[in-house]
Amino acid sequence: MNRAVPDAAQPIVGRTPVIDNLRRLIEKASRNRLPVLLLGESGTGKEVVARAIHDANPRGQFVPIDCGSLVGTLVESDLFGHVKGSFSGAQENKKGLVEVADGGTAFFDEIGDLPLEMQVKLLRLLQERQFRAVGALQWRTVDLRIIAATHRDLRAEIAKGRFREDLYFRLNVFTIRLPPLRDRKADIPLLVDHFLERARAAGLPWFDPGPDTRARLSAYDWPGNVRELKNAIERMAAMHSEHHPETALPSALVNQSRSADLERLSAAVAVEDAPTCEFVVRPKSPVFTISESERNAIERALAAAHGERGKTARLLGMGRTTLYRKMKEYGLD
Ligand SMILES: Nc1ncnc2c1ncn2[C@@H]1O[C@H](COP(=O)(O)OP(=O)(O)OP(=O)(O)O)[C@@H](O)[C@H]1O
Ligand SMILES: [Mg+2]
Known part of the structure; x- marks a missing residue:
């Protein structure tokens, strides 16, 4: 467990209705x-x-x-x-x-x-x-x-x-x-600022994660909840360097957002011009691995582009060579 920044006397950070309600319950219990x-x-x-x-x-x-x-x-x-x-x-x-x-x-x-x-x-x-x-x-x-x-x-x-x-x-x-934090994601920006400030107070460098990283922090599901978010911020602050602000993002987070990007892309491709009857709709699992998402995206893009590889690569925003390699990898060639 990361104990870099001491825990005593923590305020309850959050403005979502569940947290307002929590404050009321704390007050009630204290009486x-x-x-x-x-x-x-x-x-x-x-x-x-x-x-x-x-x-x-x-x-x-x-x-x-x-x-x-x-x-x-x-x-x-x-x-x-x-x-x-x-x-x-x-x-x-x-x-x-x-x-x-x-x-x-x-x-x-x-x-x-x-x-x-x-x-x-x-x-x-x-x-x-x-x-x-x-x-x-x-x-x-x-x-x-x-x-x-x-x-x-x-x-x-x-x-x-x-x-x-x-x-x-x-x-x-x-x-x-x-x-769980994933049910009150609207509080993530406040928590991020709170933990950045606490890290600074504990002597770590302050930095602004920037809009991209902030968006990723807000989109992530945080299975380890507030503790995981706090640890991620402290780690980012500790490893912060002016030149590589992104490198310290926790890898689980980077993977999840990559996988989410691919999902979005694959959905967009499907809606735009794919004849939907050609796909088998698999039961929606709450979690896709990155390769599953990638394979899905490629399959859909191929269908939408009627098998035209140049167009498929353009739809996916990847180079042709990469597309060929990946198609081979997933047995789609
Ligand atoms: N609403 C909140 N506002 C600010 N900080 C919070 C909030 N909730 C949790 N934290 C911080 O997140 C970390 C985890 O909180 P805490 O130790 O109370 O969790 P827990 O539910 O007891 O977890 P565990 O079951 O792992 O012991 C602590 O550093 C705590 O200060
Ligand atoms: Mg505990």
Whole structure:
């Protein structure tokens, strides 16, 4: 994970209606202490939202607990603490993260990865506000807000026996779904400027990506969501050179836009003058590989040009030699 530019105290950037709604939900959530469940793909801003809920009405500490990295025998002690002598290696009393969060917010990140034995203990914490340190006889009562997040489909995890349904019902009280970035592309320009500015503040050179690159950034689907966009901008800033402003574009992005260009071209050719009945219309897959798109485009252009290679090459904007080579490659000659 790229941590070049620190993450603390992030504003929620965006002006689309889903983000306005998100701000309203954060405000609402901050007014009570109910558990909050944040659902969304990786990189959509679950941690930013968890912190925003805490910061909107700060009480005590915000304590992130990464459930994915809690493994093995120390999980329980990490979460709930232990008393001296309770196991070999327990030389002192130790506070767990839950106790550190007492009076504040415990953020259970990747709750879907919490081991089943710990899920029972978390359930008790939610229901009774009680926990017991490893080796302790006494239950302790705490007052804390629990925010949980996951990119997993918890219902599917329940079906597979990996997540407790009773815990799910306890958590699923105030649930916020974060949209993937591809569903709010109108926010990309704002995010680009925001991350350029943050990169500059962190000492990286500022640069203007220019209209072409900006258009590509806005068209890309960003499977890694805001985190992927942020990393791409930081990487571009770090590698920026006056002479080659384009070289640092992430390759996935360049490929997707090339493939999209070819798709557009192939559609345009088909609409303009191709007799459509000559093609077999394949079921539309959401993703075309570049070579599939290219082969499609060539096939359509050939049909539109009635097999005339010079015209086909002109339609496709490629040289004849390239066209011959590609036709051979795709078995179209
Ligand atoms: N709306 C937003 N405005 C500004 N920055 C954002 C926004 N959403 C996410 N970010 C930034 O994107 C990055 C990813 O966000 P965050 O860590 O909150 O995602 P996540 O949903 O917790 O992802 P993961 O599931 O991978 O942990 C962070 O650097 C965060 O600052
Ligand atoms: Mg996260």
